[in-house]
Amino acid sequence: MNIEHFPSRLLENAVNEFAKLPGIGKKTALRLVLHLLKKDAEEVHRFGEAITQLRDEVKHCSHCHNISDHEVCNICSNPSRDHEVICVVENIRDVMSIENTQQYRGVYHVLGGIISPMDGIGPSDLEIDSLLERVATGQVREIIFALSTTMEGDSTNFYLFKKLKNSEVRITTLARGVSVGDELEFTDELTLGRSIVNRLLYEQSIS
Amino acid sequence: MNIEHFPSRLLENAVNEFAKLPGIGKKTALRLVLHLLKKDAEEVHRFGEAITQLRDEVKHCSHCHNISDHEVCNICSNPSRDHEVICVVENIRDVMSIENTQQYRGVYHVLGGIISPMDGIGPSDLEIDSLLERVATGQVREIIFALSTTMEGDSTNFYLFKKLKNSEVRITTLARGVSVGDELEFTDELTLGRSIVNRLLYEQSIS
Numbered sequence: 001m002n003i004e005h006f007p008s009r010l011l012e013n014a015v016n017e018f019a020k021l022p023g024i025g026k027k028t029a030l031r032l033v034l035h036l037l038k039k040d041a042e043e044v045h046r047f048g049e050a051i052t053q054l055r056d057e058v059k060h061c062s063h064c065h066n067i068s069d070h071e072v073c074n075i076c077s078n079p080s081r082d083h084e085v086i087c088v089v090e091n092i093r094d095v096m097s098i099e100n101t102q103q104y105r106g107v108y109h110v111l112g113g114i115i116s117p118m119d120g121i122g123p124s125d126l127e128i129d130s131l132l133e134r135v136a137t138g139q140v141r142e143i144i145f146a147l148s149t150t151m152e153g154d155s156t157n158f159y160l161f162k163k164l165k166n167s168e169v170r171i172t173t174l175a176r177g178v179s180v181g182d183e184l185e186f187t188d189e190l191t192l193g194r195s196i197v198n199r200l201l202y203e204q205s206i207s
Numbered sequence: 208m209n210i211e212h213f214p215s216r217l218l219e220n221a222v223n224e225f226a227k228l229p230g231i232g233k234k235t236a237l238r239l240v241l242h243l244l245k246k247d248a249e250e251v252h253r254f255g256e257a258i259t260q261l262r263d264e265v266k267h268c269s270h271c272h273n274i275s276d277h278e279v280c281n282i283c284s285n286p287s288r289d290h291e292v293i294c295v296v297e298n299i300r301d302v303m304s305i306e307n308t309q310q311y312r313g314v315y316h317v318l319g320g321i322i323s324p325m326d327g328i329g330p331s332d333l334e335i336d337s338l339l340e341r342v343a344t345g346q347v348r349e350i351i352f353a354l355s356t357t358m359e360g361d362s363t364n365f366y367l368f369k370k371l372k373n374s375e376v377r378i379t380t381l382a383r384g385v386s387v388g389d390e391l392e393f394t395d396e397l398t399l400g401r402s403i404v405n406r407l408l409y410e411q412s413i414s
Contacts, residue, residue, distance in 0.1 A: 005306035007281065007299060008274045010261040017257040021239050030300065032228050036258060037265065037274070044262040048255035050224040051243060054217040055251040058244065067215045067244070074214065092214060093237065099212035 063134070065110040065127045067092050075099075075107055082106045084141035086134065087196075088160065090114050090148060093185045098146065101193035106144070109134065114147055114156040123159060131160070135169050144199055145173040148184045161202055172199040270341070272317040272334045274299050282306075282314055289313045291348035293341060294403070295367065297321050297355060300392045305353065308400035313351070316341065321354055321363040330366060338367070342376050351406055352380040355391045368409055379406040 006012035011033065018029035036044050060066065061073035064086075068074070075081060075095075085106030089095055095108050111126040134140060143164060147153035157173060164171055175198040184192070213219035218240065225236035243251050267273065268280035271293075275281070282288060282302075292313030296302055302315050318333040341347060350371060354360035364380060371378055382405040391399070 005303050007268075007302060008261075008265055008276045010257075010265050010276055011274055013257040014261040017254045020254075022242050023235075024239075028230075032231075033258070033261065034298075034300070035229050037262060039262075041262050045259050047224045047227075048259035050217075050220040051240070052252050052255040054215075054221040054240065055244060055246075055248050058215055058217050061214075067218055069215045069217055091241075093241070095214060096212050 064108045065112060065130065066095050066108055080105075084139060085144065086131070086140055086142070087144040087146050088131065089146050090153070090184070094146065097185050097187070097189075097192060098196060101189045101196065103193040104196050106142075111147075111156070114150075114152045115159055116152045126156075128160065128163070132163060135164060135167050138168070140169050142170040142172060144196070145171070145202060146184065146196065149174075150183070157202065171202045173202045175199055271315045272319060272337065273302050273315060287312075291346060292351065293338070293347055293349070294351040294353050295338065296353050297360070297391070301353065304392050304394070304396075304399060305403060308396045308403065310400040311403050313349075318354075318363070321357075321359045322366055323359045333363075335367065335370070339370060342371060342374050345375070347376050349377040349379060351403070352378070352409060353391065353403065356381075357390070364409065378409040380409045382406055 006015070014033045014036075015026060015029045018024055018032055019026050021029075024032070036047065057069070059068050059071060061068040061076050062071055063076040064073060066073045066075065070077070076083075082105050086109050087098065087104060087106055088109045088111060089098070090111055090113060092110055095110060098104050098108075109127065109131045111128065111131070113121050113126050115121060115123055115126070131143075135143065143160075145157045145160065147156055161171055174192075175195040187195075213222070221240045221243075222233060222236045225231055225239055226233050228236075231239070243254065264276075266275050266278060268275040268283050269278055270283040271280060273280045273282065277284070283290075289312050293316050294305065294311060294313055295316045295318060296305070297318055297320060299317055302317060305311050305315075316334065316338045318335065318338070320328050320333050322328060322330055322333065338350075342350065350367075352364045352367065354363055368378060381399075382402040394402075
């Protein structure tokens with residue numbers, strides 16, 4: 001059914017806004033909106049506010065660029081974490097995936113993407129300089145590459161490796177328990193947990 | 208991946224709110240929220256406001272109970288529609304489906320559901336009395352039953368038929384072009400358009 005005859009402009013607006021979300025078509029959007037219409041005003045307000053409030057108030061950690069409620073995120077501000085080990089990930093979903101394994105006690109660095117010429121994403125679009133700065137302080141013992149095992153992930157790893165190999169820091173990467181071609185976030189926690197425990201020297205992984 | 212380790216309470220709130228929507232799991236919710244986070248604040252505000260505004264300001268037409276921006280909906284207030292013919296539908300999606308066929312010039316009555324003992328929905332939960340009142344004015348020539356051709360739809364038709372059969376009004380139902388067992392809203396516009404043009408007397412449809 002194409003949805004031309006909206007009985008209400010307000011309804012049309014809400015549906016169009018929902019339909020802008022990835023993977024949500026007009027029809028699904030209408031379903032969701034009509035579902036919300038059945039709820040109490042209070043509940044719907046909570047929904048709307050949760051989103052606007054997030055967008056307005058959420059911060060990015062000044063250390064690792066993870067999403068955070070504070071200037072420095074809970075992980076970076078946690079003294080019981082090993083701040084000399086930095087796990088480099090593509091996005092915050094990957095941080096959450098690794099945290100869920102409860103196998104990692106170091107800190108993170110969120111690149112905000114991976115090098116992908118196809119999508120016009122180059123090194124300058126990512127939080128790479130800030131990573132190099134963190135290493136330059138000399139307080140970093142190890143960098144763990146935990147990017148998706150895709151071509152983009154591998155080339156990003158290699159780009160970072162070239163930038164870092166002259167520093168004192170030990171460069172490791174996830175054990176290839178993560179099956180090649182998989183997105184990190186779709187990897188089950190057991191595999192992911194093992195792969196971060198048995199991480200390899202980056203050189204081994206490419207040899 | 209189960210999502211326990213949210214880096215931000217604000218993020219967690221937003222994800223939980225999204226995950227309350229039908230057919231949206233935690234993981235999808237996270238995707239949608241992170242998508243919104245990438246948008247300009249203005250765009251996200253428009254999203255949040257479109258929903259809260261809808262919930263706060265939308266009205267239901269005092270005649271047909273369709274969703275409307277005004278006290279009386281565009282269809283009921285349209286003098287070029289035939290107000291003596293009322294098409295009875297389950298919900299506003301069905302109004303939109305029939306409007307899309309551009310085959311119907313009468314008005315509507317939205318029951319707000321169908322009789323479904325399984326879901327504990329009885330006649331008193333639906334806009335049935337208000338329909339009988341509309342008929343009682345004597346200004347209605349025909350009532351078209353356009354409910355889904357499911358068991359619940361049929362029993363609702365039959366309940367309404369018993370209530371109406373002593374009145375002068377002509378009671379018709381959609382031609383069974385709508386394949387039995389289908390939800391009305393999933394019917395293609397052509398079939399739906401034909402079935403409302405070749406509508407039958409309700410007696411014929413049950414004989």
